[in-house]
Amino acid sequence: MRIDAALFAVALASPCAVPAKAQTIVDPHAVYERHCIRCHSEHGADLARLRMNVTDGKLLVRRNSGPMEKLLRNHQGITLTDAEQRGLLTLFVAGIKWDGVYQHRCAKCHGPAVSFARDKLAVAGEKILTTTGNRDVGEFLKSHGEATASEIALLMDMLRFQLETKPR
Structure with missing residues (x-):
């Protein structure tokens, strides 16, 4: 992928990260639609721009500065696979970079x-x-x-x- 290497590293630095060869590619949009859209009506990239920051190489929730990967581990009773978490983290980091263009x-x-x-x-x-x-x-x-x-x-x-x- 062409995502900025430093930002992409944020997504892969989560505790659920595994070696690149072992990673399953998931459709982050489908994951978002399946698990998130009920409560977060904006698109995933828009949600990231509005509610998250990348600070010191970490993707953080803006309202409490908590790490996004921690929130994704169990948010509102939703359990995601490691691959789904990586997919969402990658989408969120990229969404911030794309800046709503x-x-x-x-x-x-x-x-x-x-x-x-x-x-x-x-x-x-x-x-x-x-x-x-x-x-x-x-x-x-x-x-x-x-x-x-x-x-x-x-x-x-x-x-x-x-x-x-x-x-x-």
């Missing part, structure tokens, strides 16, 4: 990022292409909308994440 620049026309990316885009090596027309999304974004170069980089990172966490 998609929501601000793209969502009003393209809807939720996860469904847009998974329905309309595909990874092709280092590029992300449209599934109709094989258009290079990174190049297209330079003349589509009003995103800055740094926002385009965040969008590309976010879109790749959506595609790489898609169930196979």
Whole structure:
């Protein structure tokens, strides 16, 4: 994945972390929808931006500065597998990094990022292409909308994440 290495390390530094080869890839969006959306109506990345911080390399709950991985171990009676916890932590850390750029620049026309990316885009090596027309999304974004170069980089990172966490 293209998530910033330092931020990704926060997600993997939880006590439930296991060696990379042994990790099961889960769809963090499906985990969030299954276990969290009943009480937290905002999207997982939005929840992270609104209610969490990364401080000194740790993902913390903003209201009490408690570690997010501790909260996920048993929150409201919900028990998550280690892989589900890692998936959510990765989504939350990435959501903070993405800073709501998609929501601000793209969502009003393209809807939720996860469904847009998974329905309309595909990874092709280092590029992300449209599934109709094989258009290079990174190049297209330079003349589509009003995103800055740094926002385009965040969008590309976010879109790749959506595609790489898609169930196979």
